[in-house]
Amino acid sequence: MRALLGDAWWTDPDERLTYSYDNSRRQALPDAVALPVDAAQVQALVRACRTARVPLVPRGRATNTTGAAVPVAGGVVVSMERMDRIVDIRPGDRCAVVQPGVLNGALQQALAGHGLFWPPDPTSAAFSTVGGNLACNAGGPRAVKYGASRDNVLAITAVTGAGELVTLGTATTKGSTGYDLQRMFVGSEGTLGLIVEATLRLVPAPRDRRALRAIYRDVSSAARAVARLMAQPVTPSMLEFMDAHAVGLARHVGGADLPDDAGALLMIEADGPAAHLEADLAALREAAAGEGLVSLDSADDESARARLWAARKALSPALRTLAPGKINEDVVVPVSRIPDLVDGVQDISAAARLPIVCFGHAGNGNLHVNLMYDPADADQSARAREAMGRVFTLALQLGGTLSGEHGIGLAKRDFMPRAMGAPTLELMRQLKATFDPDGIMNPGKLLPPP
Amino acid sequence: MRALLGDAWWTDPDERLTYSYDNSRRQALPDAVALPVDAAQVQALVRACRTARVPLVPRGRATNTTGAAVPVAGGVVVSMERMDRIVDIRPGDRCAVVQPGVLNGALQQALAGHGLFWPPDPTSAAFSTVGGNLACNAGGPRAVKYGASRDNVLAITAVTGAGELVTLGTATTKGSTGYDLQRMFVGSEGTLGLIVEATLRLVPAPRDRRALRAIYRDVSSAARAVARLMAQPVTPSMLEFMDAHAVGLARHVGGADLPDDAGALLMIEADGPAAHLEADLAALREAAAGEGLVSLDSADDESARARLWAARKALSPALRTLAPGKINEDVVVPVSRIPDLVDGVQDISAAARLPIVCFGHAGNGNLHVNLMYDPADADQSARAREAMGRVFTLALQLGGTLSGEHGIGLAKRDFMPRAMGAPTLELMRQLKATFDPDGIMNPGKLLPPP
Incomplete structure (x- = not known):
C-alpha cells in the first residue's frame, strides 16, 4: 500500500485515532487511513483491499450523525480530503463537476460568482463535503423548494466494491437511457462503492x-x-x-x-x-x-x-x-x-x-x-x-420513514426490517452484493446483519 | 391461466393481433394477452410465467415509439387497462396514489379540481397511461421547470420478475432510508417487473x-x-x-x-x-x-x-x-x-x-x-x-445521451454499449438479473443481447 499511495497511507496510532469517529460519537479504530489523490489511486486501493478482503470506509469530514463513517469492522478509512477540487463550473449547462472532498460551503462560494447554487444546505454545510452530502442524501431547509442531494445530481463516477470504475448518468438534465444508477448511489452511504467525481445540478440563485x-x-x-x-x-x-x-x-x-x-x-x-x-x-x-x-x-x-x-x-x-x-x-x-x-x-x-x-x-x-x-x-x-x-x-x-436526510448508518440499521417488507430488504441486499461482491464496502452500515 | 384470470386471459388470434404492436410500427404476435384487475392477479401471473419460463411484456396504451411494448420474444402481453383507478388524491400531502392503467389525461382532470397537476406532459398525455409514462420516464415541454416522470414519483409497488410484491419508497417528499429503488424502476421499461401502484408527487397548478x-x-x-x-x-x-x-x-x-x-x-x-x-x-x-x-x-x-x-x-x-x-x-x-x-x-x-x-x-x-x-x-x-x-x-x-424521454426499447438497444462503458452496462445486466432472475420480464428490451 505504501508503494501504491506513498505518503497517502497512514498507520500511525495517533492518525488512526483521528479517523476513528464521526459526529455520532461512536468510535472504532481503523487499521490504516488512506488519502488518495485521484481515481486511479482509489481504484488501486479498492482492488488491493478486495484481494485481501479488507473493509473500506469512505469518509468526508465525518459530520454525519449515524455512525456511517465509523470503521466498526476495522480496515481502511478512505478520507477524500485530498480530492477536493472543483473540476468545472458550466453556468450555461447549470452544472458543476466536483471531486468528492470539496466542502459544500466552498462550492457555494465558488458558485455565487456565477449567480448559481447547489440546493443541499445541511447545518454542517461550512465543513461537510459534497461527497458526504451525496453519501447520506443530505438535505436542509431549502429542500422543501429545491430538493435534497438526490434531486440535484446528474452523474456520478465511482469505483464499485468490485473495483470497477463506472460513470453513471450524464451531464444533462434529462435522461432515459437505461437504469438510473446515479440516484441509487446517492444515499448509499459508501456501501456500494467510492464516489470519485460528481456532476451536480445547479439552480440560479434567487435575488x-x-x-x-x-x-x-x-x-x-x-x-x-x-x-x-x-x-x-x-x-x-x-x-x-x-x-x-x-x-x-x-x-x-x-x-x-x-x-x-x-x-x-x-x-x-x-x-x-x-x-x-x-x-x-x-x-x-x-x-x-x-x-x-x-x-x-x-x-x-x-x-x-x-x-x-x-x-x-x-x-x-x-x-x-x-x-x-x-x-x-x-x-x-x-x-x-x-x-x-x-x-x-x-x-x-x-x-x-x-x-x-x-x-x-x-x-x-x-x-x-x-x-x-x-x-x-x-x-x-x-x-x-x-x-x-x-x-x-x-x-x-403514520406512513413515513426512518430518515429524511441523515441516513441509516449504524444508528437505524436494525430498524430497516420494520421500514420495509422482507422482499424489499432482500432486494437491497442483493443489489449491494452486485456492486460489492465481497462485502468490503462499509460493512455493517445501512443494512442489518442477515 | 384461465382458472387464474377468467375472462382476463385472451388467446384469440384477433385479440392477440390487437396487442401485437406499439407506436414504433414494429409488430410481433404474443401467445396470449392478460388483463389483470389487481396486484394479486399480477403476482399469480408472474409466478406462473416464471415457473414456465414464459416472457411477460407490460403494456399501457402502447403509445411509445421504441418498440418497448412489442412482444418480440412471444409470451404474454400484460395490458394494464383494467387497473385504471385513481386510488387516492391527498392534496395536503401533494400526492396521488394511482393504478398503472389510469390515463395521464384522466389523472390531470381529476387533479385540476384540487388545483394540482402531475408534471409529465408527453404529447400522448390524453391517451397514454401513467404506468407507461413511468416505464419510459416520459417528459414533455413542462419538464424544463417541473421535471420528468422520475422526478415526480414518491413510491412504487411492483411485482418483480422474481414474483415478489415489493413497495419501494414512501409517500413522503424526502427519504434517506436505504437504496433509492423507486426511481430506478422509472425508465426501466418493464424489464425489472410490473408496476401495480404508484404514489406520484404533485405540484400546485400555476394560476x-x-x-x-x-x-x-x-x-x-x-x-x-x-x-x-x-x-x-x-x-x-x-x-x-x-x-x-x-x-x-x-x-x-x-x-x-x-x-x-x-x-x-x-x-x-x-x-x-x-x-x-x-x-x-x-x-x-x-x-x-x-x-x-x-x-x-x-x-x-x-x-x-x-x-x-x-x-x-x-x-x-x-x-x-x-x-x-x-x-x-x-x-x-x-x-x-x-x-x-x-x-x-x-x-x-x-x-x-x-x-x-x-x-x-x-x-x-x-x-x-x-x-x-x-x-x-x-x-x-x-x-x-x-x-x-x-x-x-x-x-x-457532445457529452449527451441516447434518449431524454422516449427510452431505449428495441430502437436504441444496440447503441447502449456506445452510451456507457462496459462495466456500467455489465452492472445494468446484473441488476436486471437481480430483479428478474429468469429473464422473463420484457426480454430483448433496453439491454442489448450479451
Whole structure:
C-alpha cells in the first residue's frame, strides 16, 4: 500500500485515532487511513483491499450523525480530503463537476460568482463535503423548494466494491437511457462503492428573500397551516417548524422574543425577484392564517429576518440545558400526519420520563426528534433507546420513514426490517452484493446483519 | 391461466393481433394477452410465467415509439387497462396514489379540481397511461421547470420478475432510508417487473401563463439565448426550439405567420400568479435578446398564445409532406452543445441526402431529431438507419445521451454499449438479473443481447 499511495497511507496510532469517529460519537479504530489523490489511486486501493478482503470506509469530514463513517469492522478509512477540487463550473449547462472532498460551503462560494447554487444546505454545510452530502442524501431547509442531494445530481463516477470504475448518468438534465444508477448511489452511504467525481445540478440563485414567523395555539393548528401552505402555488423556500417545547426553550433559555401561549411556531420564507415577494408573501400569509393562529410577523429586511430566526438559532444551544445527552433522529411523515407524529412523540416522552423536543423541515414532513437524556445514567440510556424505537415505529405507522436526510448508518440499521417488507430488504441486499461482491464496502452500515 | 384470470386471459388470434404492436410500427404476435384487475392477479401471473419460463411484456396504451411494448420474444402481453383507478388524491400531502392503467389525461382532470397537476406532459398525455409514462420516464415541454416522470414519483409497488410484491419508497417528499429503488424502476421499461401502484408527487397548478416567440438569425444565436435563459433565475415553464427546417415547414406547409429569414425559433413560456408574469416576462425577454435576435413577440392572452403556438402545432402534420416515413429520436446534449448538435445533424443530413428536422425541449437540451425517408425504398431505408447511428454517436460525443424521454426499447438497444462503458452496462445486466432472475420480464428490451 505504501508503494501504491506513498505518503497517502497512514498507520500511525495517533492518525488512526483521528479517523476513528464521526459526529455520532461512536468510535472504532481503523487499521490504516488512506488519502488518495485521484481515481486511479482509489481504484488501486479498492482492488488491493478486495484481494485481501479488507473493509473500506469512505469518509468526508465525518459530520454525519449515524455512525456511517465509523470503521466498526476495522480496515481502511478512505478520507477524500485530498480530492477536493472543483473540476468545472458550466453556468450555461447549470452544472458543476466536483471531486468528492470539496466542502459544500466552498462550492457555494465558488458558485455565487456565477449567480448559481447547489440546493443541499445541511447545518454542517461550512465543513461537510459534497461527497458526504451525496453519501447520506443530505438535505436542509431549502429542500422543501429545491430538493435534497438526490434531486440535484446528474452523474456520478465511482469505483464499485468490485473495483470497477463506472460513470453513471450524464451531464444533462434529462435522461432515459437505461437504469438510473446515479440516484441509487446517492444515499448509499459508501456501501456500494467510492464516489470519485460528481456532476451536480445547479439552480440560479434567487435575488431576494423574505421571512414570516407564525405562532399557533397548538401543533394541530400549525400542521393544518403547513398543509395549506404546501397546497397553494407559492412554494416556500423554507418552512420550519418548532413544537411547544422548542418554543419554550427558545424563549426561556435563548431569550427569544416570543409570546407565552405559543403552542407551535412556523418560520416561513419565500425567495425570488424582489418584485415578486410582496405578492408571494401575501399568498403565504393567507395560507398561514386560519384557526389557531396567534400572531404573524414579517421581516421586511435582512436584520428583521435575523431577529425572527433568532428563536430557531437559540434552540440548539438551549437544548443542552435540558440534559447532557441527545439522540437526534430525523423521521419523515406525510405532511398531513405531522400532528399525529408530534402528539405521539409527546406520549412517548411522557412514558419514558425524558424530554423530547421536535423541530425541523415541516414542508417535507421531516422532523428532527431530539430526545434528551443523561448518557451516564444507565436507566435513562435504556429508556432513551426504547423511546427512540417507539418513535421510529410511530413514524412508520403514520406512513413515513426512518430518515429524511441523515441516513441509516449504524444508528437505524436494525430498524430497516420494520421500514420495509422482507422482499424489499432482500432486494437491497442483493443489489449491494452486485456492486460489492465481497462485502468490503462499509460493512455493517445501512443494512442489518442477515 | 384461465382458472387464474377468467375472462382476463385472451388467446384469440384477433385479440392477440390487437396487442401485437406499439407506436414504433414494429409488430410481433404474443401467445396470449392478460388483463389483470389487481396486484394479486399480477403476482399469480408472474409466478406462473416464471415457473414456465414464459416472457411477460407490460403494456399501457402502447403509445411509445421504441418498440418497448412489442412482444418480440412471444409470451404474454400484460395490458394494464383494467387497473385504471385513481386510488387516492391527498392534496395536503401533494400526492396521488394511482393504478398503472389510469390515463395521464384522466389523472390531470381529476387533479385540476384540487388545483394540482402531475408534471409529465408527453404529447400522448390524453391517451397514454401513467404506468407507461413511468416505464419510459416520459417528459414533455413542462419538464424544463417541473421535471420528468422520475422526478415526480414518491413510491412504487411492483411485482418483480422474481414474483415478489415489493413497495419501494414512501409517500413522503424526502427519504434517506436505504437504496433509492423507486426511481430506478422509472425508465426501466418493464424489464425489472410490473408496476401495480404508484404514489406520484404533485405540484400546485400555476394560476396563469404567458408566452413569447423569439426568432433568431441562426441556430447558434438561438442556442446562446437558451443558455442565457437557463442561467437566470426565472426558469421558463416551457422552452421549445425549432430549427430552420422546422420553421420553413411551419411557414410553407402549415401556413404559420413567420418571417422569411428565420434561422431558428424559440417558444418561451412563463407560468405563475398573474401578478408575477409581467416581471417574469421582462426577465425572459431580456435573456432572449442578444446578437442574432430577429423578432420577439409576446402573447398577452390565451388566444394570442394559441396563435404563437400555431407554428409548433403545424409542424407534425407538415412533416408528413416531406416523406412517408419518419424516424423520430430524442437525443439529449448539454444545453451549451445544442448548436454543435444541430450543425452536426445537418452535416449528417447532407451526407445521407435525407431531410432531418430538429425541434424539441431546448431547456433540457432534449431535441427530437426527425429523419424523413421512404420506407419502401431500400436504399433510403439503409441510409436512414446509418444516419441515425451517426446522430447517436454525435450526441454521445457532445457529452449527451441516447434518449431524454422516449427510452431505449428495441430502437436504441444496440447503441447502449456506445452510451456507457462496459462495466456500467455489465452492472445494468446484473441488476436486471437481480430483479428478474429468469429473464422473463420484457426480454430483448433496453439491454442489448450479451
